[in-house]
Amino acid sequence: MATQGGLNLSGRKPNIAVVGATGLVGGTFLRVLEERKFPYEKAYLFASAKSAGKTVAFDGKDYVIEELTETAFDGKGIDIALFSAGGGTSEKFSPIAAAAGAVVVDNSSQWRMDPDVPLVVPEVNPEDAAAAIGGKGIIANPNCSTIQAVVVLKPLYDKYGIKRVIYSTYQAVAGSGIKGIKDLEEGIKGNDICVAYPHPIFGNCLPHIDVFLDNGYTKEEMKMVNETHKILHDDRIGVTATTVRVPVFTSHSESINVEFEKPFGSDQEIKDLLAASPGIVLRDDPAHNVYPLAREATDTDPVYVGRIRRDESVASGINFWCVADNVRKGAATNAVQIAELLIR
């Protein structure tokens, strides 16, 4: 039975599992759990057969990675399972983990648009998480580019209403995991290897993230459209996106244009509103060359916002620049924050 929208643990600490523990996001799950002193009784680390048997340090202890199998969750009493193992693995194993009694927080795109799976950013729609308990047992972590955008859009939506949003993203190679980082590192050294991308990423901007769809958009672009609607619970917002991979190691940057329903007073009013909103740090002092930067956001959790200025081409609207660490707030930190909602 759920209490306060969370798990009923009757006073005990939860048993936790990390699935995909040897990946870039999986490793960051472990670091963020440690940093935030997430309470747990027992921890289990899973990965594919390829990584099973490896030793990984977590919270001062060495763990041997267990192979993810259909019976891996049996008899362990796992309460919360953080998944970052890709869509196919999640499709198969999230229901197995849920049937064994866990609530899954899944980082893949597999379940995000399932009407029976909440899609949660704790600063925006924490109340949605509870539906997973007694429901499908899965909570989806949104796409990294969507997460950092909706953290900023939420206070604007509540105060002014939003007619339309235009996203243009500048996404880091860490979004492609270890192989994306490798492509850029090798490119810098003069080796134009293309493992993660169809073209060299060093010296290029690739207007291509995830696969192309029949409507000419990429899947990444449509994730931003659909997930924004779902998280803000408003399909009437016009949303369009262009997503671009840039030669940056970590942290996604986004140029966001928003058209409001209602008028606003001044740029300063928007800055004050955002500076006072959860999860946001305002970095907006152009006179001193202060604006959000990927290298400053990396290894931190906030969403940084700056370059806030009125869109003079519409009755009421703004442009801004927004940056966050895509591996932390865009993935691991957001997932651990969701897990914190479950034990609250």
Ligand code: L14
């Ligand atoms: O949907 O920057 O979770 O390549 C995460 C990584 C989307 C692409 C997701 C990236 C993916 C993103």
